[in-house]
Amino acid sequence: MILSNFFIERALEANMVLELINSIYSITVGISLVGFWVVVFLRKQLDSFIDNSFERFFHILAEFIISILALISGIVILTNQSWGLFIFIFTMGFLIYASINAIGIYGKKKIWWLVSLLSVVALISTILVITNMIIVF
Numbered sequence: 001m002i003l004s005n006f007f008i009e010r011a012l013e014a015n016m017v018l019e020l021i022n023s024i025y026s027i028t029v030g031i032s033l034v035g036f037w038v039v040v041f042l043r044k045q046l047d048s049f050i051d052n053s054f055e056r057f058f059h060i061l062a063e064f065i066i067s068i069l070a071l072i073s074g075i076v077i078l079t080n081q082s083w084g085l086f087i088f089i090f091t092m093g094f095l096i097y098a099s100i101n102a103i104g105i106y107g108k109k110k111i112w113w114l115v116s117l118l119s120v121v122a123l124i125s126t127i128l129v130i131t132n133m134i135i136v137f
Helices: 002-042 053-078 084-108 112-136
Strands: none
Touching: 002 053, 002 084, 002 112, 053 084, 084 112
């Protein structure tokens, strides 16, 4: 009985740490995405990232939606809402897709620093989703 309580306590601690990592990562991603596009817009460099204005509009719109979802999921996880993990995994799915898609766009333009950054984001997001799926479900 004592041994099983020990393992239960460790599992709960690990879950709490994972929730904190999820929320910090999610909030950081949400703020960073908005910040990136604000800086690009203020420097008037939108054309240097995506040429076609139609594609650019929808790309930026999608990233703002991801930003909002990331901020919501981070806050919801911090407030221990029951649906926090669901929206986190949902948002990370969007982020993984957007990152992989953007790697292709920016790789074609040879913007290697952004390709590297997006590769790391896709990797971290994938690891967090898999870890959450293993631990929680």
